[in-house]
Amino acid sequence: MATRTDTKEKILDLAEALMREKGFGEFSYAHLSSELNIKNAAVHYHFPSKDDLGKAIIERALQRFITWSHLDSIKEMRPKEKLAAFMEVYYKQNLDYSFRLCLIGSxxxxxxxxxxxxQQEVKGLAETILxxxxxxxxxxxxxxxxxxNGSAKAMASVFISTLAGALQLSRIGGKSFYTTTVEQLWNQLLVKH
Amino acid sequence: MATRTDTKEKILDLAEALMREKGFGEFSYAHLSSELNIKNAAVHYHFPSKDDLGKAIIERALQRFITWSHLDSIKEMRPKEKLAAFMEVYYKQNLDYSFRLCLIGSxxxxxxxxxxxxQQEVKGLAETILxxxxxxxxxxxxxxxxxxNGSAKAMASVFISTLAGALQLSRIGGKSFYTTTVEQLWNQLLVKH
DNA sequence: AAACATACTTACTAACTAGTAAGTAAACAA
DNA sequence: TTGTTTACTTACTAGTTAGTAAGTATGTTT
Incomplete structure (x- = not known):
C-alpha cells in the first residue's frame, strides 16, 4: 500500500520512548517492528540505519524545544515563570512516564x-537548551x-546538570528523591544573600 | 594450569572501566576476553552470568567506598575537607580517564x-554514599x-545529582563544562547568606 | 600416589543484532 | 492506461550475544 501513513512518526515516538527508558543501545529494530506490528524491514525503509534513526530522534527534539521556546505564551513570561515552565515540562515529560530520562541525559x-x-546532533541540542x-x-x-553568584552560564550548567542527574538518580531513589532534590535546587535560587 | 592468578580482578577492572565508559549493556564477554587474551569461557568461569559480573562490580565499589571513608586520614578531616576529598576522588577516578562516568551515574x-x-546492589551503594x-x-x-538551607539530606541529593549530571554532560560539553559547573556548585556552598 | 580442586581451553549453540535484495500492492501523475 | 513513487512484506545474511558441556593441565590435600 502507499496510503499516507504515520508510521514514520510512530517509529520515532516509540524509539524516543525506548531510548529514554532503556538507552539508545538497548532497543532493536525488532523491538520497534514487533510493537508496531510491522516488519523490521519497514523500519529500515524509513530509517536505513540506526544512525539515521538516532539522528532523527534528536533533530525532532531540537525542533520541539525551539517551537516551545518561541511560543508567545512562553516568551511573555517573566524569567522565574519561564524557569518554572521549563521544570514543569521536564518533570511531566519524564517522571510522569516511568522514569524516562531526558534525551540529553540519555x-x-x-x-x-x-x-x-x-553525537553532533546532541551537541547542538545541548547548546541550544543551555x-x-x-x-x-x-x-x-x-x-x-x-x-x-557567578556567571549565568555557570548557573545554567549547574541547573541542567542537577535536573538531569536527579532524574537519573530518581530511578534508584524513587520519585521522592527527584522532588526533594529539585525543591532544594529551586529554594537556593530564591534565597536572598 | 591452576596457579594463583589475578584474572578475576583483571576482569573486574576491565568490566568496570567498560561499564563506566560505554555502559553495562554495551560491552560483551568477547570484549573482556579478547582484551585480556583469554577465552570467553574463562570469563564465564569466574562470573557464570553477566548478572554475577554486574553484581560483583557494584559490590567491589561499595567495599572500596567503605574502606575509603573509614580511612583515618579521611575521618580526621574537617567537613569541608572531607567534601573536597570526595570531589577530588570523584574527579580523578572519572574525568582523568576519558570521561568515564561514576558507577552510580552509569x-x-x-x-x-x-x-x-x-539493581539492588546499586541501591545499597547509592544509599551508603548519600x-x-x-x-x-x-x-x-x-x-x-x-x-x-533545607535539610542536609536534600543538600546531599543536590550535590551528588549535580556531580553525576555534570560528569555526564561533560561528555557533550567537554572538560570545561565539568569544572565550571562544579566550581559554581562549590562556591554556592561557601557563600554566606 | 591417588583424589580432588582450580583455572582455564576447545568447540559449540540458540537467540538476537543491524542490514539487504527482491518482490508486491496501492496511489498518483502523464 | 502506462509508468512511477510510496510503503511496505518476504526471505535472507553475516556478525555478535550470553551461555554451556566436555576436556585438560596444573597445583593441593590426604
Missing part, C-alpha cells in the same frame, strides 16, 4: 557508544527574580 | 535494563564551614 550517558552523526537557560538566568538576575 | 542511566540483583554525604553536610553546617 545521550550523555551513552555518548561514546552513539553514532558520530548523532543557551536558552543562561539567558533566562541572566534576565532573572537583572530583574531581581533569581539569586545566584 | 547504573542510574541504564537502570531499567540492569539485572535485578544488580548517607555519608548527608552526615558531612550536617556536620559542615554545625561547624559553620558549609552554608545551605
Amino acid at each position: 545521550s550523555a550517558a551513552a555518548f561514546p557508544a552513539l553514532p558520530e552523526r548523532m 543557551g536558552w537557560l543562561a539567558q533566562v538566568f541572566e534576565e532573572g538576575r537583572e530583574k531581581w527574580e533569581l539569586n545566584f | 547504573s542510574a542511566a541504564a537502570f531499567p535494563a540492569l539485572p535485578e540483583r544488580m 548517607g555519608w554525604l548527608a552526615q558531612v553536610f550536617e556536620e559542615g553546617r554545625e561547624k559553620w564551614e558549609l552554608n545551605f
Whole structure:
C-alpha cells in the first residue's frame, strides 16, 4: 500500500520512548517492528540505519524545544515563570512516564557508544537548551527574580546538570528523591544573600 | 594450569572501566576476553552470568567506598575537607580517564535494563554514599564551614545529582563544562547568606 | 600416589543484532 | 492506461550475544 501513513512518526515516538527508558543501545529494530506490528524491514525503509534513526530522534527534539521556546505564551513570561515552565515540562515529560530520562541525559550517558552523526546532533541540542537557560538566568538576575553568584552560564550548567542527574538518580531513589532534590535546587535560587 | 592468578580482578577492572565508559549493556564477554587474551569461557568461569559480573562490580565499589571513608586520614578531616576529598576522588577516578562516568551515574542511566540483583546492589551503594554525604553536610553546617538551607539530606541529593549530571554532560560539553559547573556548585556552598 | 580442586581451553549453540535484495500492492501523475 | 513513487512484506545474511558441556593441565590435600 502507499496510503499516507504515520508510521514514520510512530517509529520515532516509540524509539524516543525506548531510548529514554532503556538507552539508545538497548532497543532493536525488532523491538520497534514487533510493537508496531510491522516488519523490521519497514523500519529500515524509513530509517536505513540506526544512525539515521538516532539522528532523527534528536533533530525532532531540537525542533520541539525551539517551537516551545518561541511560543508567545512562553516568551511573555517573566524569567522565574519561564524557569518554572521549563521544570514543569521536564518533570511531566519524564517522571510522569516511568522514569524516562531526558534525551540529553540519555545521550550523555551513552555518548561514546552513539553514532558520530548523532553525537553532533546532541551537541547542538545541548547548546541550544543551555543557551536558552543562561539567558533566562541572566534576565532573572537583572530583574531581581533569581539569586545566584557567578556567571549565568555557570548557573545554567549547574541547573541542567542537577535536573538531569536527579532524574537519573530518581530511578534508584524513587520519585521522592527527584522532588526533594529539585525543591532544594529551586529554594537556593530564591534565597536572598 | 591452576596457579594463583589475578584474572578475576583483571576482569573486574576491565568490566568496570567498560561499564563506566560505554555502559553495562554495551560491552560483551568477547570484549573482556579478547582484551585480556583469554577465552570467553574463562570469563564465564569466574562470573557464570553477566548478572554475577554486574553484581560483583557494584559490590567491589561499595567495599572500596567503605574502606575509603573509614580511612583515618579521611575521618580526621574537617567537613569541608572531607567534601573536597570526595570531589577530588570523584574527579580523578572519572574525568582523568576519558570521561568515564561514576558507577552510580552509569547504573542510574541504564537502570531499567540492569539485572535485578544488580539493581539492588546499586541501591545499597547509592544509599551508603548519600548517607555519608548527608552526615558531612550536617556536620559542615554545625561547624559553620558549609552554608545551605533545607535539610542536609536534600543538600546531599543536590550535590551528588549535580556531580553525576555534570560528569555526564561533560561528555557533550567537554572538560570545561565539568569544572565550571562544579566550581559554581562549590562556591554556592561557601557563600554566606 | 591417588583424589580432588582450580583455572582455564576447545568447540559449540540458540537467540538476537543491524542490514539487504527482491518482490508486491496501492496511489498518483502523464 | 502506462509508468512511477510510496510503503511496505518476504526471505535472507553475516556478525555478535550470553551461555554451556566436555576436556585438560596444573597445583593441593590426604
